[in-house]
Amino acid sequence: MDTGITTTTVLAYLERYQPASLKLCSLLDKPARRRVPVTIDYLGFTVPDRFIVGYGIDYAQQYRQLPEIYALEE
Numbered sequence: 001m002d003t004g005i006t007t008t009t010v011l012a013y014l015e016r017y018q019p020a021s022l023k024l025c026s027l028l029d030k031p032a033r034r035r036v037p038v039t040i041d042y043l044g045f046t047v048p049d050r051f052i053v054g055y056g057i058d059y060a061q062q063y064r065q066l067p068e069i070y071a072l073e074e
Contacts, residue, residue: 001030001034001038001040002030003035003036004036004037004038005035005036007038024040024042025040026042026043026044027055030047030048032048032049033049045069047071050071052072053066053071054067054069054070055068055069057069059072
């Protein structure tokens with residue numbers, strides 16, 4: 001979860017279908033970058049405002065294959 005803009009848009013779209021319930025799960029949250037409020041129902045970790053890679057998250061098509069999550073040095 002970064003700015004929350006995309007997530008808010010997707011949640012609003014899904015709400016139009018009137019689901020019986022809708023919960024948000026996020027592995028990582030960067031609250032320092034939030035631009036719109038979002039309630040995360042299930043959260044793995046809160047991380048600082050740094051670029052995160054690994055575990056499927058990439059930077060310029062690199063680091064995606066790392067088996068753990070890392071913050072890139074500046």
